[in-house]
Amino acid sequence: MKKLFEPFAYINSIFDITPDMLKNNGIYGLILDIDNTLVATNVKDAGERVGQFIKDLKDNGIKHVIVSNGHKHRVEEFCRPLEIEYIYKAYKPLGRGFDKAIRIMNLSKNQIAIIGDQLFTDVLGGNLKGIRSILIKPIDPDEPIFVKFKRIFEKPFLRKKEYKDKF
Ligand SMILES: [Mg+2]
Numbered sequence: 234m235k236k237l238f239e240p241f242a243y244i245n246s247i248f249d250i251t252p253d254m255l256k257n258n259g260i261y262g263l264i265l266d267i268d269n270t271l272v273a274t275n276v277k278d279a280g281e282r283v284g285q286f287i288k289d290l291k292d293n294g295i296k297h298v299i300v301s302n303g304h305k306h307r308v309e310e311f312c313r314p315l316e317i318e319y320i321y322k323a324y325k326p327l328g329r330g331f332d333k334a335i336r337i338m339n340l341s342k343n344q345i346a347i348i349g350d351q352l353f354t355d356v357l358g359g360n361l362k363g364i365r366s367i368l369i370k371p372i373d374p375d376e377p378i379f380v381k382f383k384r385i386f387e388k389p390f391l392r393k394k395e396y397k398d399k400f
Pocket residue numbers: 266267268269270349350351
């Protein structure tokens with residue numbers, strides 16, 4: 234059971250991930266979380282740095298779809314300026330959002346990774362679906378109360394684990 238909560242990699246920040254790192258690991262498609270992965274939960278727009286990250290993916294032929302548990306307005310507002318495919322109210326860790334994203338990217342599961350900050354949604358969801366998961370250190374410690382609650386249960390799984398800049 235513990236394996237279900239074991240990410241493929243622990244990375245400090247999305248900005249430590251380069252297209253070359255992904256390709257070297259045979260990853261050609263990303264499922265991306267928004268909140269506390271790309272931006273803090275209270276940040277509406279992607280901003281320049283995330284915009285550049287997405288552009289680098291595009292320029293290097295790494296496919297990408299946002300899969301968020303967030304509501305329609307939040308996810309649309311974030312994704313539209315980026316001209317990026319998105320799935321809102323995905324109910325991660327359940328598989329429906331993942332299935333859609335995999336279909337959109339039209340890649341095999343072993344070519345796809347999910348990047349997210351939560352063990353019980355992003356990592357568990359990816360592992361249940363049979364795709365690799367990359368756990369990101371949450372951007373903003375000031376999280377909604379239900380997320381804080383979930384973090385308590387993440388702790389035993391994350392103990393002694395170190396976030397790194399490379400995988
Ligand atoms: Mg998140």
